[in-house]
Amino acid sequence: MDLPTLNIYGAGGFGRQVLPLALEVGGGAATTARRAFSAIRYLDDNPAEAVFGGVPIVPVAHASAGDHVAISVANGTIRQTLAEKCRDMGLVHSTLAAASARLSPAATCGEGAIFCDFTIQEPGSSIGRFFHANVYSFIAHDCVIGDFVTFGPRVTCNGNVEIGDFAYIGAGAIIRQGTGADKLKIGRGAIVGMGSVVTRDVPDGAVVMGNPARIRI
Structure with missing residues (x-):
């Protein structure tokens, strides 16, 4: 059986962080990406360079139906647009999880997620589609997380959070x-500022910061 190509969509900051993860785990389909995929490359709408880390950066039109894709763009709204574009192209959305990530088999997660090194998802938690968890992020028991949510490094989401x-x-x-x-x-669509301590509900679209976190916008 021919192995598919893995495309990392987005060659910016987070995309560069995702590369060693992709090389290591290959989307969870095998022990290493070399066994899971025939090739790994970046897709970018406006490539500023041709290669990063030995991996080619090519225009999106180079992708073919049946290829796998991991969308490495941090902005959730843009991620949704790219996800729909990839689906229309016939690409298969892959989830990438670092070998050091601990993801409970008694938890659930939708397609297209990226779990960076030392992330934890505990039993009874539920995550939607196209989630990003940066290094050392923690999702405790009984949390319910929606689609296109992004966690920066070292986010601590304690239990029973929606x-x-x-x-x-x-x-x-x-x-x-x-x-x-x-x-x-x-x-x-809420934004929680870095280092904030959230002690009460945050409304839709609000920006909160501080300890305790308060609405700023």
Whole structure:
């Protein structure tokens, strides 16, 4: 059986961070990417260079139906647009998880996620599609996370938290634990600033910062 090509869509900052992960784990389909895929390359809408880290960077038109793709763009809204574009092209969305990530078999996650080194997803938690978890991020039990959500490095999401689609949680943020009957809620499209400590619900579209986190915009 011929192995597919893995395309990392986006050769910017996070895309460069994803490359060693892709080489290491190959989308979870095999022990190494060399066994899971016939080739690895970057896709970019406007390539600024031809190669990064020994991996070619090519225009999106070079991808073919049946190729696999991991979308490495941090902005959730843009990620959604690219996901739909890739689906229309017949590309297969891959989930990439570092070997050091600990993802419970008693948890669930939608397609197209990226779990960087030392991320943890605990039992009973549920994550939607196209989630990004940067290094050392933690998702505790009974959390419910929507689609196109992004966690920066070292985010701590304690148990019984609900996070809406397109939310962005900045580096080092800590989210207080809710309860089964009263989950702490972070709304759709909300932004939690880096280092913030979230102790109460965050409305849709709000920007919160500080300790305790307060609405800034």
